[in-house]
Amino acid sequence: MAYEAPVARPVNPRFSSGPCAKIPGFSLDMLADAPLGRSHRAAVGKAKLKEAIETTREILGVPADYRIGIVPASDTGAVEMALWSLLGARPVTMCAWESFGSGWVTDVVKQLKIDADVKKAEYGDIVDFTDVDFNTDVVFTWNGTTSGVRVANGNDIPAERQGLTICDATSAAFAMDLPWDKLDVVTFSWQKVLGGEGGHGVLILSPRAVERLETYTPKWPMPKIFRMTKGGKLIDGIFVGETINTPSMLCVEDYLVALKWAKTIGGLKGLIGRAEANAQVVWDFVAAKPWIENLANNPANASTTSVCLKFNDARIKDGAAFAKAVAKRLEKEGVALDVGAYRDAPAGLRIWCGSTVEKADLEALMPWIEYAFEAEIAAQA
Numbered sequence: 001m002a003y004e005a006p007v008a009r010p011v012n013p014r015f016s017s018g019p020c021a022k023i024p025g026f027s028l029d030m031l032a033d034a035p036l037g038r039s040h041r042a043a044v045g046k047a048k049l050k051e052a053i054e055t056t057r058e059i060l061g062v063p064a065d066y067r068i069g070i071v072p073a074s075d076t077g078a079v080e081m082a083l084w085s086l087l088g089a090r091p092v093t094m095c096a097w098e099s100f101g102s103g104w105v106t107d108v109v110k111q112l113k114i115d116a117d118v119k120k121a122e123y124g125d126i127v128d129f130t131d132v133d134f135n136t137d138v139v140f141t142w143n144g145t146t147s148g149v150r151v152a153n154g155n156d157i158p159a160e161r162q163g164l165t166i167c168d169a170t171s172a173a174f175a176m177d178l179p180w181d182k183l184d185v186v187t188f189s190w191q192k193v194l195g196g197e198g199g200h201g202v203l204i205l206s207p208r209a210v211e212r213l214e215t216y217t218p219k220w221p222m223p224k225i226f227r228m229t230k231g232g233k234l235i236d237g238i239f240v241g242e243t244i245n246t247p248s249m250l251c252v253e254d255y256l257v258a259l260k261w262a263k264t265i266g267g268l269k270g271l272i273g274r275a276e277a278n279a280q281v282v283w284d285f286v287a288a289k290p291w292i293e294n295l296a297n298n299p300a301n302a303s304t305t306s307v308c309l310k311f312n313d314a315r316i317k318d319g320a321a322f323a324k325a326v327a328k329r330l331e332k333e334g335v336a337l338d339v340g341a342y343r344d345a346p347a348g349l350r351i352w353c354g355s356t357v358e359k360a361d362l363e364a365l366m367p368w369i370e371y372a373f374e375a376e377i378a379a380q381a
């Protein structure tokens with residue numbers, strides 16, 4: 001007998017891993033206070049940018065002596081600014097366990113031509129930090145968005161280290177605890193856990209990272225949008241809202257709205273709790289079904305935001321085509337948008353469980369995954 005389509009549907013079928021679902025109840029009317037058509041350097045614009053920085057610090061618990069800047073080109077811009085500005089002063093270790101981390105390896109090895117120690121893990125696994133020399137500069141991604149594998153905690157990063165830790169935390173920030181004393185550079189984009197917009201990156205620097213910027217000049221040319229120092233001194237303005245170039249004040253307003261929502265649900269603790277409860281819905285479902293499993297091999301490293309799943313049923317003939325067909329069916333039914341695995345990742349599904357997603361929507365989605373799976377098994381036959 002054919003498996004019946006479930007009755008209940010997610011109210012919001014947006015489970016994309018970026019841009020991610022907007023905050024619950026979002027409407028464009030919420031952005032009415034954006035100072036549009038004004039200079040971002042007018043008092044009102046500067047005040048909005050400063051508020052964004054200060055509220056980011058408050059919610060994430062960023063130490064007072066760390067700098068926070070809003071920079072161009074989304075998370076990629078923030079990461080590349082850091083790589084180009086900081087690396088080259090001492091040996092470098094690049095850690096990668098999925099597509100974006102691998103992209104940073106390419107940047108450093110092929111573009112900056114640094115002879116880095118490259119440590120890679122296959123999709124589903126993670127690099128063992130006890131094998132990493134933290135007296136080198138270490139670049140890594142906290143949460144691998146395309147593999148659903150994350151750093152469990154900062155325990156294996158020594159507090160006393162000579163190198164800098166440069167961490168792409170774009171799909172972790174606001175949903176996972178980040179140990180600030182273990183991190184010298186943290187980057188993220190608004191488009192992930194807070195459901196904001198792409199285009200702007202956030203770059204957070206420890207005092208040691210600032211010291212590096214002020215004492216070391218890379219041998220390669222530095223475009224204006226990467227430059228954080230002038231005459232050997234940090235350009236302080238960047239870290240109080242005087243952005244390098246023009247930001248979108250609409251996106252800034254949208255970020256402020258999301259930050260305010262975050263405060264209403266208990267700040268960081270509330271945000272983390274929502275992501276964890278969301279991921280648990282998917283984990284429980286997967287644990288009960290023999291034909292699907294988490295791509296993360298070790299539950300300690302399983303992501304609570306970008307939950308990646310693979311099918312493992314012997315009846316599946318072509319794994320990639322099957323997974324694509326399931327994702328397409330879910331989309332066609334209007335119950336889950338954009339849940340196919342990332343193009344470079346193993347075939348499967350990727351379901352965003354970040355803090356803006358409602359648990360009830362994930363609960364409603366799970367039976368649909370079973371329905372789509374059974375329908376595609378039948379379609380194969």
Ligand SMILES: Cc1ncc(COP(=O)(O)O)c(C=O)c1O
Pocket residue numbers: 017018073074075076077100101141143144145146168170171189191198199
């Ligand atoms: C881990 C990671 N790094 C970098 C990026 C690129 O982010 P952006 O497009 O905001 O620059 C992404 C986007 O999904 C990501 O998941």
